[in-house]
Amino acid sequence: MAMEGQIALTVLMGVLLLGVAVWLTRLEDWRSYTPLAGGGVIGDETGHAHHEKPSGIIRWFTTVDHKDIGILYGTYAVIAFAWGGLAAFLMRTELVTADITILPGTQVYNALLTSHGITMLFLFGTPILAAFANYFVPLFIDANDMAFPRINAIAFWLLPPGALLVWAGFFLAPFADAVTGGSAMSWTMYPPLSAEQTNPANDLMLLGLHLTGVSATMGAINFIATIFTERGENVGWSNLDIFSWTVLTQSGLILFAFPLLGSAIIMLLFDRNFGTTFFAAEGGGTILWQHLFWFFGHPEVYILVLPPMGIISYVLPRFAGRKLFGFKFVVYSTLAIGVLSFGVWAHHMFTTGIDPRLRASFMAVSLAIAIPSAVKTFNWITTMWNGKIRLTTPMLFCIGFVSNFIIGGVTGVFLAAIPVDLVLHDTYYVVGHFHYIVMGAIAFAGFAGLYYWYPMYAGRWYQKTLAKWHFWLSMIGTNLTFFAMILLGYAGFTRRYATYSGLTVGPVEVITLLHQTATAGAVLLLVGQIIWVWNMVNSYYDGPRVETGDPWNLQEDGMRGREWLWFERRLETTIATDGGDEEEALTDGGEVETDDD
Amino acid sequence: METSVRSRIGGRRMVLGLYTSIVALAALFGAMIGLVLPVKKGVPDTAGLGPFAFEINPLNFAVYGAVMVGLSLGALLLLMAAVSARYPDA
Numbered sequence: 289m290a291m292e293g294q295i296a297l298t299v300l301m302g303v304l305l306l307g308v309a310v311w312l313t314r315l316e317d318w319r320s321y322t323p324l325a326g327g328g329v330i331g332d333e334t335g336h337a338h339h340e341k342p343s344g345i346i347r348w349f350t351t352v353d354h355k356d357i358g359i360l361y362g363t364y365a366v367i368a369f370a371w372g373g374l375a376a377f378l379m380r381t382e383l384v385t386a387d388i389t390i391l392p393g394t395q396v397y398n399a400l401l402t403s404h405g406i407t408m409l410f411l412f413g414t415p416i417l418a419a420f421a422n423y424f425v426p427l428f429i430d431a432n433d434m435a436f437p438r439i440n441a442i443a444f445w446l447l448p449p450g451a452l453l454v455w456a457g458f459f460l461a462p463f464a465d466a467v468t469g470g471s472a473m474s475w476t477m478y479p480p481l482s483a484e485q486t487n488p489a490n491d492l493m494l495l496g497l498h499l500t501g502v503s504a505t506m507g508a509i510n511f512i513a514t515i516f517t518e519r520g521e522n523v524g525w526s527n528l529d530i531f532s533w534t535v536l537t538q539s540g541l542i543l544f545a546f547p548l549l550g551s552a553i554i555m556l557l558f559d560r561n562f563g564t565t566f567f568a569a570e571g572g573g574t575i576l577w578q579h580l581f582w583f584f585g586h587p588e589v590y591i592l593v594l595p596p597m598g599i600i601s602y603v604l605p606r607f608a609g610r611k612l613f614g615f616k617f618v619v620y621s622t623l624a625i626g627v628l629s630f631g632v633w634a635h636h637m638f639t640t641g642i643d644p645r646l647r648a649s650f651m652a653v654s655l656a657i658a659i660p661s662a663v664k665t666f667n668w669i670t671t672m673w674n675g676k677i678r679l680t681t682p683m684l685f686c687i688g689f690v691s692n693f694i695i696g697g698v699t700g701v702f703l704a705a706i707p708v709d710l711v712l713h714d715t716y717y718v719v720g721h722f723h724y725i726v727m728g729a730i731a732f733a734g735f736a737g738l739y740y741w742y743p744m745y746a747g748r749w750y751q752k753t754l755a756k757w758h759f760w761l762s763m764i765g766t767n768l769t770f771f772a773m774i775l776l777g778y779a780g781f782t783r784r785y786a787t788y789s790g791l792t793v794g795p796v797e798v799i800t801l802l803h804q805t806a807t808a809g810a811v812l813l814l815v816g817q818i819i820w821v822w823n824m825v826n827s828y829y830d831g832p833r834v835e836t837g838d839p840w841n842l843q844e845d846g847m848r849g850r851e852w853l854w855f856e857r858r859l860e861t862t863i864a865t866d867g868g869d870e871e872e873a874l875t876d877g878g879e880v881e882t883d884d885d
Numbered sequence: 886m887e888t889s890v891r892s893r894i895g896g897r898r899m900v901l902g903l904y905t906s907i908v909a910l911a912a913l914f915g916a917m918i919g920l921v922l923p924v925k926k927g928v929p930d931t932a933g934l935g936p937f938a939f940e941i942n943p944l945n946f947a948v949y950g951a952v953m954v955g956l957s958l959g960a961l962l963l964l965m966a967a968v969s970a971r972y973p974d975a
């Protein structure tokens with residue numbers, strides 16, 4: 289019986305593969321829209337332009353255009369943001385009461401917690417930045433495309449299977465007895481817990497994470513190559529824009545951090561499945577994992593924050609009506625952060641009993657890394673000080689970024705002081721600290737960018753009133769939720785608990801009230817994000833069309849960036865040729881579109 | 886209007902407004918910490934350094950928060966104003 293089932297399955301797979309093969313041959317000449325169609329680069333033609341994009345869904349599966357890939361990354365990131373956000377919202381609902389009431393059990397809470405953390409950092413955070421970088425870096429540096437367009441596409445397409453693997457536990461639990469639910473190792477995956485949990489969902493998640501790491505590394509190599517070799521004639525190092533600088537630095541960090549995570553993940557998989565003892569107490573020890581993980585993990589937080597800082601440094605001056613104050617120092621501080629971020633990882637391990645002398649040196653570097661961040665903040669504020677401010681939606685998000693970043697940074701500096709950390713480590717204070725940065729700053733910068741460039745990538749305007757609602761709900765929600773968490777930390781409440789009726793740190797009523805405040809903030813955040821998604825999608829189809837190449841009227845202040853010039857050229861060619869493509873024959877018989885679309 | 890260049894706010898007014906609201910928030914946050922801390926077990930009655938010891942209650946902590954944040958951000962603000970007056974075109 290089982291045998292027959294297997295044969296049937298094999299035959300089915302064979303038929304499926306055959307079907308795919310036939311379908312592929314039936315696609316109209318697919319080589320015509322891959323780069324280098326017709327054999328390679330000739331003369332000044334880069335060969336990266338596309339003859340013609342196929343229509344419909346095929347276009348998105350086959351595209352190697354950096355802008356399309358940027359859109360793909362963005363869409364993917366928004367879906368992940370929704371998943372991670374819903375997980376967070378479920379957790380916050382559960383925490384309204386001291387005992388388990390909404391969720392089926394504490395293990396489900398742990399799985400949601402894990403999924404939330406991993407999703408937001410690896411499936412939303414890194415990809416949304418890749419979305420901006422893909423779309424805009426080539427435009428900023430006047431390149432035709434990324435240095436390796438096809439590697440770019442491969443890097444993206446590793447992500448969807450990665451997400452399916454990371455989330456697999458939730459999907460498979462109803463069908464497979466062995467899978468007891470989503471992985472519940474938390475985002476830090478500390479052994480011995482992570483080595484001992486038998487749920488195969490953990491292995492799937494590790495494999496998925498590995499894929500996303502490979503994807504990020506490929507992307508990083510591509511950005512480095514692009515920024516070094518594809519810059520246009522008029523773009524030198526001295527006038528490279530601030531966003532590309534941050535992407536370059538970020539890519540360097542990725543190059544050193546992610547491969548390490550990949551190796552550590554494989555070691556953990558071996559510990560789990562093949563009886564190795566890398567992280568077992570009788571082998572390398574559990575602290576080894578913490579060192580490896582945080583040597584990746586701390587740079588990772590700067591991987592996530594540098595490009596957003598770049599977006600802010602780029603967008604904020606546009607609406608302050610003057611150029612960024614102290615541009616050079618912003619670049620220097622970016623590079624300084626890049627170097628220093630590899631020297632602070634043990635501030636996550638102050639309480640593990642590592643050598644006190646070691647601890648003190650990590651404290652020193654952790655305090656030092658606050659300086660370049662402060663320099664940037666200083667420059668943003670000075671830019672505003674000397675400017676005349678237009679409170680557009682992107683500008684509101686920029687200002688929100690700056691103020692949330694200050695709170696997140698200051699709370700971080702306190703944590704970097706060993707005596708304070710010994711008290712606050714593993715409390716909600718830490719959760720509050722990093723959420724001020726990841727939600728209050730990084731996500732805000734993402735919103736600033738999405739609104740600022742909306743007229744370009746959508747070709748239409750979003751609804752301004754809804755956008756303002758989105759901002760204020762997000763700003764108030766963020767501060768309500770995460771300040772309540774800081775207070776929970778002061779009250780001594782430890783993180784990662786689904787219930788708290790048996791508390792010993794203080795009266796349950798106060799803790800309950802603080803948790804309810806945090807949940808109220810989360811409701812505001814949820815409503816705000818629903819408004820945002822609706823606005824983005826609805827305006828994409830129905831918003832008023834953008835008619836000018838300078839939709840923000842930046843010309844007046846002389847603040848129009850290179851990307852809007854490109855946009856103007858595109859608007860003109862679209863009107864001139866009525867959407868058609870100009871073509872030009874190449875000597876080798878291939879055809880390449882001439883407009884730089 | 887989102888794209889209008891007419892409705893502008895002076896940068897100084899904006900930054901000073903932000904400064905005031907952050908100091909006010911610091912007072913509020915301080916008051917809340919003053920509420921929460923005494924609830925915790927094993928917390929001393931007084932906080933502060935040396936001669937500046939004071940009882941942990943909402944009012945004291947509100948003042949403490951406003952003064953600390955006001956002074957430290959204020960110092961930075963003065964420094965910033967001085968730097969930008971010295972190098973207006975940096």
Ligand code: HEM
Nearest residue numbers: 589593635636654658697700701703704713714718722725
């Ligand atoms: C301004 C400089 C910063 C300093 C001095 C700092 C300091 C710290 C310290 C000491 C901890 C460990 C707390 C503990 O577990 O006891 C910590 C945790 C954390 N920080 Fe920061 N931080 C800074 C900026 C940032 C930034 C920019 C981000 C995000 C992009 C960030 C994200 C995190 C995360 C995710 C954790 C928690 C890790 C975990 O245990 O799950 N921090 N920070």
Ligand SMILES: [Cu+2]
Nearest residue numbers: 586633635636
């Ligand atoms: Cu860190």
